[in-house]
Amino acid sequence: MKYISTRGKVEPISSKEAVVRGIAADGGLFVPKEFPHLDISSIDFDHVTYQELAYEVMSLFLTDFCEEELKNCIAKAYDDKFDNKMIAPLAKVEDYYLLELFHGKTSAFKDMALSILPHLLSTAAKSLGEDKEIVILTATSGDTGKAALEGFKDVEGTKIIVFYPENGVSSIQKKQMITQEGKNTFVVGIKGNFDDAQTGVKKIFTDEEFVNRLASSGYKFSSANSINIGRLIPQVVYYYYAYINLVRMGKIKAGDKINFTVPTGNFGNILAGYYASKMGLPVGKLIIASNDNKVLADFFKTQKYDKNREFILTTSPSMDILISSNFERLMYDVYGAEVTSELMNSLSNSGCYEVQSSPMLERMFAYGVSYTKEVAGTIKEVYDKTGYVCDTHTAVGVGVAKKYRKNTGDDNSMVVVSTASPYKFADTVLEAISGESEKEDGVLVNKLKAISGIRIPEGIEAAISGKVLHDNVVSVENMKSQVAKILGI
Numbered sequence: 001m002k003y004i005s006t007r008g009k010v011e012p013i014s015s016k017e018a019v020v021r022g023i024a025a026d027g028g029l030f031v032p033k034e035f036p037h038l039d040i041s042s043i044d045f046d047h048v049t050y051q052e053l054a055y056e057v058m059s060l061f062l063t064d065f066c067e068e069e070l071k072n073c074i075a076k077a078y079d080d081k082f083d084n085k086m087i088a089p090l091a092k093v094e095d096y097y098l099l100e101l102f103h104g105k106t107s108a109f110k111d112m113a114l115s116i117l118p119h120l121l122s123t124a125a126k127s128l129g130e131d132k133e134i135v136i137l138t139a140t141s142g143d144t145g146k147a148a149l150e151g152f153k154d155v156e157g158t159k160i161i162v163f164y165p166e167n168g169v170s171s172i173q174k175k176q177m178i179t180q181e182g183k184n185t186f187v188v189g190i191k192g193n194f195d196d197a198q199t200g201v202k203k204i205f206t207d208e209e210f211v212n213r214l215a216s217s218g219y220k221f222s223s224a225n226s227i228n229i230g231r232l233i234p235q236v237v238y239y240y241y242a243y244i245n246l247v248r249m250g251k252i253k254a255g256d257k258i259n260f261t262v263p264t265g266n267f268g269n270i271l272a273g274y275y276a277s278k279m280g281l282p283v284g285k286l287i288i289a290s291n292d293n294k295v296l297a298d299f300f301k302t303q304k305y306d307k308n309r310e311f312i313l314t315t316s317p318s319m320d321i322l323i324s325s326n327f328e329r330l331m332y333d334v335y336g337a338e339v340t341s342e343l344m345n346s347l348s349n350s351g352c353y354e355v356q357s358s359p360m361l362e363r364m365f366a367y368g369v370s371y372t373k374e375v376a377g378t379i380k381e382v383y384d385k386t387g388y389v390c391d392t393h394t395a396v397g398v399g400v401a402k403k404y405r406k407n408t409g410d411d412n413s414m415v416v417v418s419t420a421s422p423y424k425f426a427d428t429v430l431e432a433i434s435g436e437s438e439k440e441d442g443v444l445v446n447k448l449k450a451i452s453g454i455r456i457p458e459g460i461e462a463a464i465s466g467k468v469l470h471d472n473v474v475s476v477e478n479m480k481s482q483v484a485k486i487l488g489i
Ligand SMILES: *Cc1c(COP(=O)(O)O)cnc(C)c1O
Pocket: 108, 109, 110, 143, 144, 226, 263, 264, 265, 266, 267, 268, 269, 270, 318, 319, 393, 419, 420
């Protein structure tokens, strides 16, 4: 299996190289040259564990990792760091299923991929004879940062630098990051929003002069953002897993189509669902759930991607994104490298682009918006009817799934992807359910515990009582000099 760039200007490379490089030299993203097939009938439905399924799926993409290497990475990633043996369990709520992806160390779905990426990366770097220290440079809208910090903490041969929007993350998300331990971890706030952070990081990555300076000091950049193909591939696994579990529970027959609604920001999670469907998983529709920053929903309505609009801070901050970087991979898949290069040039020059409509996109995807003003109502409604407490991002998904069903009458089984623990956004969730507003995080999570009856995740307790170890905040212009300072170059 070879990997090529969405902009078509680099030679095909192996999966190990693609994981280590993170982003292609032509500014594009790595994508598999073709898609492997995994028929559900070839899977041992009754017995397969998450880890075994992860091997079946990932070995089809990461063909230059030997069996032992890949199984090792999987075993180190999906172990008792997760507080649920199933890793990604399904919960039946009302007339849909929630695929709970928040049982990892930092209580958000980013753990699904970032628990394994550091192992894939260090395995690949070692076997490619990489002698430079790898510097992971990451922009975060709140959840990637913490999950990456935990994943790379004290991993030999790596340093990790995380930039987060100073005022664009929840109080608990911020505490989780600024209390981060580990000798090789650096956390920096920026005066700007997530798009500023992400654009800044991309700029540093492709700054040739800076990259050369880095190399002469013995460093090399890589990325933990979902632009790294090593993050996308592990996410394909849980789409298969959800399907298998519905069959096991007797809710569907093998071969039936099911729908997934995915709360979407950078388009990484839902793209993995699309890749699963290309591999042969029986998927009816993939439903994009947007919050107020609805660039993607608007794209599907108008065929025009337009980021020239107000950036709105919502109660689902991990989806507050106007430049969905993984959308480039979908554009590549539909329109090819030449058109994609033009679209991305247009995006960086004028902030927008337009395409011809595509029957495939219309067949495969649906979309909907759940605004901040609706989210609290959704959380309360679900709680009142079932006692289940969901987080704000999941509530965007639930809201959109309900609208989709009502508008279309499509009665395929519906899986809504649940992307975070309610404790990460405890203030909004508590207020939605009880009407109480509480500023003190410690008190807040205890109140939420009394309502939900769910254990407070260890990592969240630790963050609330932890010591602040990172208090740097810089302007967007100073991101590069901050990196230089941290690395002493
Ligand atoms: C990152 C994130 C999302 C959005 O996922 P994408 O892959 O960026 O589309 C949704 N919800 C939560 C809680 C997240 O952390």
